[in-house]
Amino acid sequence: MVRVLLFGKLRDVAGWREKTCTPDPATLSALKALICADDPALSRALAAPGVQAAVDRVLARDDSPLNEGSEVAFMPAMSGG
Template identity: 55%
Template sequence: MARVLLFGRLSDIAGWREREVESASIAALRALLSGEDADLAEALARPGVQVALDQAIVRGDAALGAGSEVAFLPPMSGG
């Protein structure tokens, strides 16, 4: 199972910050989460949302192993 973390606005939209999910890849995980919550699906699809796998930013899809940590990060703002 993967540990899934949502930060900032994403956790506000979903109503949770952390949960365990069974998924084989980031793409499958994103599809699973999107299928459960249309508002979260829209937020995850927005430009600038990044994904970190085991605390490293990844682009595109990646396989998940037992104990993987996946964090969805909203776009950053500030100065």
């Protein structure tokens, strides 16, 4: 089981902020496929330029492994200041 968080615009697109999932196999790309399975708009939004993911608060790539209890965050292009 992993905890999934969406930030910024991604949350508005998906209509949720947080959920728990059981991806199989346990990689970031498998998790993406799972949360986008019935949501093409989220799938498009995650593929937009500048979108990044963090696993346990470290920036991650599609092949990054997930562990039981991992916290995964999907983040749109960052804009502070």
